[in-house]
Amino acid sequence: MNKILLFNPRSANNKFRIPNSILNIAASVDGLFDWTIVDGNREQDPFLKIKEYLNTGEYKYVGFTVMPGPQLRQAIPYAKAIREAYPGTIMIWGGYFASNQYKVVLDSGYVDFVINGPGDRAFPRLITALENNTPYELIKNLIYKIDGHCIKTTKEDLIEQDTLPALPYNKLDSIYPIDRYLGKTYLGKKTFAYHSSIGCPFTCSFCAVVPIYEAKWKAKSARSVYEDVKYIKDKWGADAIEFHDNNFFVSEKRTAEFARLIRNENMVWWGEGRIDTIDKYSDDTLKLMRESGCKMIFFGAETGNDEILKKMDKGGRQTGAQIKQFAARIRKFDIIPEYSFVLGTPAETPEKALQQIDFDINFIKEIKAINPDTEIVIYTYSPVPTEGSELYKDVLSTGFRFPDKLEDWISPQWEKFDLRKNPLTPWLTPAMIDKIRDFETVLNGYHPTVTDIRMNTVRRKTIQAVAAIRYKINLYKYPYEIKLLQKLWRYRQPEIQGF
Numbered sequence: 446m447n448k449i450l451l452f453n454p455r456s457a458n459n460k461f462r463i464p465n466s467i468l469n470i471a472a473s474v475d476g477l478f479d480w481t482i483v484d485g486n487r488e489q490d491p492f493l494k495i496k497e498y499l500n501t502g503e504y505k506y507v508g509f510t511v512m513p514g515p516q517l518r519q520a521i522p523y524a525k526a527i528r529e530a531y532p533g534t535i536m537i538w539g540g541y542f543a544s545n546q547y548k549v550v551l552d553s554g555y556v557d558f559v560i561n562g563p564g565d566r567a568f569p570r571l572i573t574a575l576e577n578n579t580p581y582e583l584i585k586n587l588i589y590k591i592d593g594h595c596i597k598t599t600k601e602d603l604i605e606q607d608t609l610p611a612l613p614y615n616k617l618d619s620i621y622p623i624d625r626y627l628g629k630t631y632l633g634k635k636t637f638a639y640h641s642s643i644g645c646p647f648t649c650s651f652c653a654v655v656p657i658y659e660a661k662w663k664a665k666s667a668r669s670v671y672e673d674v675k676y677i678k679d680k681w682g683a684d685a686i687e688f689h690d691n692n693f694f695v696s697e698k699r700t701a702e703f704a705r706l707i708r709n710e711n712m713v714w715w716g717e718g719r720i721d722t723i724d725k726y727s728d729d730t731l732k733l734m735r736e737s738g739c740k741m742i743f744f745g746a747e748t749g750n751d752e753i754l755k756k757m758d759k760g761g762r763q764t765g766a767q768i769k770q771f772a773a774r775i776r777k778f779d780i781i782p783e784y785s786f787v788l789g790t791p792a793e794t795p796e797k798a799l800q801q802i803d804f805d806i807n808f809i810k811e812i813k814a815i816n817p818d819t820e821i822v823i824y825t826y827s828p829v830p831t832e833g834s835e836l837y838k839d840v841l842s843t844g845f846r847f848p849d850k851l852e853d854w855i856s857p858q859w860e861k862f863d864l865r866k867n868p869l870t871p872w873l874t875p876a877m878i879d880k881i882r883d884f885e886t887v888l889n890g891y892h893p894t895v896t897d898i899r900m901n902t903v904r905r906k907t908i909q910a911v912a913a914i915r916y917k918i919n920l921y922k923y924p925y926e927i928k929l930l931q932k933l934w935r936y937r938q939p940e941i942q943g944f
């Protein structure tokens with residue numbers, strides 16, 4: 446039987462996490478096929494390692510997980526080189542980039558299949574069909590090419606997450622000791638990443654989750670999450686959890702049950718949620734969450750402008766007023782809200798685009814005044830292909846197009862696009878982008894993130910003093926002195942380095 450090589454391209458320079466995407470795929474074929482993992486985060490020269498495996502002649506199937514941004518830097522050249530050096534292998538890509546940009550991926554000529562969304566069933570089915578030479582054409586969640594045309598099979602319903610096989614932590618540990626995946630963070634000395642639910646029930650028009658999960662969400666039960674957490678804690682000594690779910694908090698009942706179960710385990714935890722959802726939680730649940738170790742929650746605040754919130758289709762319930770009121774409410778429970786904002790959405794005229802940026806800058810400052818503990822994360826709007834949404838229609842009408850050659854995605858401009866720092870969107874002028882980035886620099890100077898554990902009190906106070914005047918008199922242009930200090934002290938950016 447041919448073997449499977451699974452590759453997680455490098456996504457982080459130092460604070461790498463358990464590669465949950467590729468580990469889920471490993472779990473899906475565990476016991477059916479022989480597999481191994483190469484983790485680009487853990488190898489000096491991952492390609493050398495890949496070649497070592499492929500040179501044995503035992504590995505026919507190569508699976509890459511690919512999210513936009515830095516992972517493409519290894520994914521693209523490696524896939525191309527594998528096709529050239531090992532033409533008998535079959536290359537399969539999965540993950541958010543592969544699913545959302547499947548056309549450019551398959552057009553490259555060196556990727557044979559894309560798994561569209563969850564691969565837990567599709568991947569083992571595809572490998573079984575290829576091994577047995579039986580038809581694969583009707584396997585759900587698959588995209589492939591026939592006669593130059595991309596064929597997308599139907600999507601399967603989301604799987605009950607408790608029925609999924611256990612993640613093969615022990616085998617991963619034998620390849621890459623798990624201990625090194627448990628990093629020191631703001632949350633704890635040994636923080637581990639866990640994914641307890643898949644998809645999201647909402648349809649925000651700027652979000653890459655929507656085209657893949659189509660407003661569906663399935664979660665593991667609180668008990669099975671607790672049991673997994675306990676296993677990692679007891680075996681490897683984890684003391685904190687980052688829940689990497691798109692939307693951990695959809696069900697108040699599940700959250701409260703998990704909080705009750707984990708309460709006595711002395712674990713600190715963090716997850717991502719929605720303001721309007723958690724604002725409906727009772728005071729008792731919020732209190733219980735904090736007691737159980739929930740220290741910080743990441744929220745998509747997006748903007749304070751109600752009209753844009755509507756365009757973003759944030760479920761129609763979140764408003765600027767609610768964002769402010771919630772920042773005050775959650776403070777009473779000593780949970781730090783980490784608010785992320787998306788600045789630079791399309792507008793009819795350049796003046797309107799600039800006005801909107803100014804509005805959000807002021808709004809962010811208001812939030813900081815209401816609850817100074819609020820952590821602010823600023824993204825610049827980078828379109829995702831949410832076909833049919835009002836926002837995406839606006840985007841296309843400006844002439845914006847994604848690259849039509851896979852290699853173009855690793856050009857410096859498109860890399861910045863992926864990092865949501867400097868998008869190539871026609872409605873934003875360089876001056877507007879500078880304004881956003883300069884404000885971010887001053888804000889991070891005056892309010893340095895608490896998640897940067899290397900920032901001691903002296904550094905914090907120094908940078909705050911340097912940034913204070915600029916922050917107070919709204920002078921953001923050319924903040925070179927703050928940039929210098931941030932560079933010197935290697936100030937971390939949670940949005941690209943992990944939260």
Ligand code: B12
Nearest residue numbers: 456462465466508509510514539540541563564653691943
């Ligand atoms: C962890 C994570 C990171 C980590 C990476 C950690 C690591 N590996 O070391 C860090 C923090 C570094 C990171 C960074 C970025 N990330 Co990120 N990240 C995630 C996150 C939260 C979890 C990924 C995960 O583990 N999922 C768990 C698994 C089980 O789910 P899955 O990946 O969907 O896998 C399933 C399927 O996709 C499929 N599949 C996946 N891979 C494969 C491979 C094969 C072979 C097959 C067959 C199937 C398959 O099957 C799996 C099981 O069903 C996701 C959001 C999310 N909840 O998924 C965002 C997410 C993938 N990231 C995203 C982005 C944009 C980024 C950034 C590029 C930009 C940014 N500013 O956030 C940066 C890049 C910086 C960098 N250095 O790379 C976006 C992608 C959006 C898009 N446009 O497509 C997401 C969706 C977040 C979001 N909602 O915006 N990220």
Ligand code: SF4
Nearest residue numbers: 645647648649652691
């Ligand atoms: S709530 Fe979050 S994950 Fe869900 S669709 Fe909106 S932005 Fe995406």
